[in-house]
Amino acid sequence: MTESGVDVSIERKDESRPEEGGRRDPNTCPSCRSHYRDDELRAALRVCPHCGHHFPMPARERIDSLADPDTFEEESADLRSADPLDFFDLRPYRERLAEAELETGLGEAIVIGSALLDGHPCELSVMDFAFMGGSMGSAVGEKFVRACESAAERSVPLISVTASGGARMQEGILSLMQLPKTVCAVEDMHDAGGALFSVMAHPTTAGVLASFASLGDVIVAEPGALLAFTGRRVVQQTTREKLPDDFGLAESNLRFGHIDGIVHRPELRPFLARLLRLFSHER
């Protein structure tokens, strides 16, 4: 029964596709098996040219794909996680952080900053699943809050792209407190008249789904993205229920009324440009 308490856990990115055994090459398409060179995939916005599968997209590439050239100005780039609990499981938390930074070239699982999108000023907050499963600790929460404050100060909408396994266990209860913290920031921004556009990429789960990601004025998801409070494996273990094939996927969430739409990655920039225009009160 206690197992069911697992609801803000980090889910591995392959868990929604249990038929995938072992480690596969990150540039091989999991749905059609086509293989690509990294530059090919990058040029295709990491969408499989053959079958349309959406690969995970690094935060920097996402920003490049959305912001007008040379308009992104990063904020709070130096903010790093602390280790409030001196956490040590099989390895020290600090070591995991250092390794994630080396692997991704990012200081944390989120990048924030101001930008123009099709000429419209906005604030961007983009998560990267490659940094410790996109998990939300104190630093991620703080950076998202600062993005809200920066957006409100400049009276521009905030575009949030999420990809996260949930709260970061290694920071214990402080990571759970990032749920109320980020929610309070969204509410402050809403009170200041600001808009939040939430783009849920694969996967947007647990603590991030249960906080700011679900509070968008408009919420869209990428095709095939897992959007679930609890991952497939934990649901199965806890409830022994038979899971539908599309459990927790964006398509199922659309059918049940939890998101406004599904937007293919090449359409995302023009879609957001239209939203920015509509919400800018321009005549």
Place this chain on the structure above:
Amino acid sequence: MSADDQLLRLRERLSKLRSLSLLGGATLSNDLKRLQKQIEQLEAAPTLTGEEIWQSVELARHEARPYTLDYVERMIEDWIELHGDRSRADDPAFITGVGRFNGRTVALVGHQKGRDIKERKYRNFGMAHPEGYRKAMRTMQLAERHRFPVLALIDTPGAWPGVAAEQHGQGGTLARSHALMARLTVPIVSCIIGEGGSGGASAIALADRVLMQEHAIYTVISPEGCAAILWRDAGQAQKAAAAFKPDAAHCLELGVIDAIVPEPLGGAQNDYDEAAQLLADSIEHELAEIEDEPGSALRRQRRAKFRAMGLYA
């Protein structure tokens, strides 16, 4: 970070607030008083060993521990339970209602566990579906309309992780429950009375004052879940609990809760009446401090409190 470092940090915050006292007026002196109280409680609270932390986990889950309705029975007069989320169902894992607490009408929401096997199943072990959270939100909105203070009692291993719960929007519902509490202008006092399990707990704990009983736990993930993921062995739960320290003293140190509610000797399960009296006294103390504040100030301070949570470099 050790307890001593934490104490140092609280002291630093305290001295910073003192030097700012010309700017802020009443709110700031209130903050000062609270911090001073926290420092006193912290100095009195012992740092628990791994073994003692596990004892807290076991007491928080003790099958004889008083649940929400046991406290309602002892603390609330003229209790009327309110049922249903007005759109789909009535979730028995949640109790909501109105009644009198020390002479004033309050709205109360709380998770409910079951006592015997049949009731445990009926209450779904205190793990609510989105319908339960929607029922709580509806009751909180009623409180906002009629200016009743909100009391929230938290006791859940987590929000229910089932297929129907997902289909009915568990994640989004928890997000909106947090958001509603960030928006209320009535006083809110919450208390963790057993298990404070992750998002299903924090969704009704976004309060002006968050209390925690001496042997309650507040966790981002169950010790078993954490062990299964990080140690790849759920059997290492005790190790995981010692590493992420879910006990009340530690939550107070980190500024996550505002005060610890004492329990009868050996734990709340030993004397329901005394446990309820101690809980009522603490809630009354906190409520009396905030209930005359204007709603807008209350909400501003509530958000500012959560805005400050977290440690980063």
